[in-house]
Amino acid sequence: MIQRGLARAMSLQVAFETKILKVDPGSIQFAADAHLNGSLPTFADDESKRVIQEASKILRDSDNIVAFPTETVYGLGGSSLNDNSILNIYKAKNRPSDNPLITHVSSIDQLNRKIYGENNLGKDSLLKNVPEIYHSLIDQLWPGPLTILLPVPNASRNTLSKLTTASQSTFAVRIPSNPIARALIALSDTPIAAPSANASTRPSPTLASHVYHDLKGKIPLILDGGPCSVGVESTVVDGLCRPPMLLRPGGFTYEQIVKLGGDLWFDCKVERRKTLESGEKVRTPGMKYKHYAPSAKVILLVPGNIGNEREKIRKLISVIDEQCLVSHGSIKKVSILTTLQLANVSSSELKSALNVDLTVQSLGLTGEEIQANLFAALRKADEDDFADLIVIEGVAEKDEGLAVMNRLIKAAGNEYKSF
Structure with a gap:
């Protein structure tokens, strides 16, 4: 009924x-x-x-x-x-x-x-x-x-x-x-x-x-x-x-x-499950369906064991290169959303290594800033910058980072890479 x-x-x-x-x-x-x-x-x-x-x-x-x-x-x-x-x-x-x-x-x-x-x-x-x-x-x-x-x-x-x-x-x-x-x-x-x-x-x-x-x-x-x-x-x-x-x-x-x-x-x-059992009730919003996703493809960079900032920038460049390659030239604009480890990266530095139109935007340097800026930054990259690919630097899953990563993992459709 x-x-x-x-x-x-x-x-x-x-x-x-x-x-x-x-x-x-x-x-x-x-x-x-x-x-x-x-x-x-x-x-x-x-x-x-x-x-x-x-x-x-x-x-x-x-x-x-x-x-x-x-x-x-x-x-x-x-x-x-x-x-x-x-x-x-x-x-x-x-x-x-x-x-x-x-x-x-x-x-x-x-x-x-x-x-x-x-x-x-x-x-x-x-x-x-x-x-x-x-x-x-x-x-x-x-x-x-x-x-x-x-x-x-x-x-x-x-x-x-x-x-x-x-x-x-x-x-x-x-x-x-x-x-x-x-x-x-x-x-x-x-x-x-x-x-x-x-x-x-x-x-x-x-x-x-x-x-x-x-x-x-x-x-x-x-x-x-x-x-x-x-x-x-x-x-x-x-x-x-x-x-x-x-x-x-x-x-x-x-x-x-x-x-x-x-x-x-x-x-x-x-609750950390990404899927529910067959027939299980959704007890709260956000537990079952796709959420928080812009139109552009999203790749999430999850903090891992890569050491210094230079190595992390090389990893970022390789991720974008790989996505451009598999897209067969359909990726023209890339938006990069940074947090802590990539805070000093500049678009001019990346443009010299990549043949795409790039924008770099900081989400902030504290958990509160990153959390407050997250959705607006995703929308700007998608609706104002018309990005074909959005690459986001993740954070550790503690304090505000738990909520931030919960949203980012869903925005990326569970597609993420360690860096």
Whole structure:
């Protein structure tokens, strides 16, 4: 039934004149405990308030969807409670229907009221629907880029669309820290399902212009709040299994989860499988399908045992030479994205050894910089520089590097070389 509904929705093409409306995130203020009790924000800018109210009305009173900034990437939001809104998300993104969506709420109070159907819970019982294993994490990391898995309420109380959860017994939820996202969810008083606001398989958007590139004419409204600060999606953890699992690395590192989670998270495992068993459910976005891929071919250079910088540059040249050879001359433009070991490489140095049009772009020298710049750099190489080949220098899989390499391995279709 769900598949038939999705197929029908995909066949109904509605064209929009997509608007981009600016919102000043600095004009929005929340009380310190608003993420707990659900108190509404205040606005220092009337125009920003008007724009967010317009978007809130769309989410609350229609089946349509809107794009908005979070601290991680831009999200494509529709009501988690509304089948038609979720169908419109799948349609706009061309997203597989067995890929569950993360629900975004503005407060624990909203989670209790809108999803679990429990009103007026006192302060002492506010977390009754959140298992104890998560309490230490959300106390320190919400609002923020942390997603947790919770049990779907029993059938008599459940308000979540089965399309949001992909008909599973758990759902993913977080409270974003971006003030525009929080205000949008709070003013609509609607839990918002929001995958990244890009065409499915494409690099995630960290600017409103990225959203417009992929979804122009497919959605009515994009809220422009400037660049996303984190740059990769939220960390997803499952505390309902033993040992607990980090299902997707993201805005908070594995090391932070283990440290801040306390004794219950000391043995947390990392989901590293590249494929799922036949018939296995996708518990979180990013576990099954192609993700983060530009149109150009991507080769990932994984840090290995090659010694000094000169040797690494020779390896880089040999990789590009090899790709040009097997392409039979179809590779004309190459974009190189560097991190730590190739930080000093110059395009002029490489052009003397290679007969292609080259651009070199640094992703940054710290984990935070590389993470924040990653998707925008992939899109620039693909959409602005029109590269035929993108070669990316990877990093060690620790701290922010775990999330960075998770995305890069998928962007490269698991095609990588040691250097």
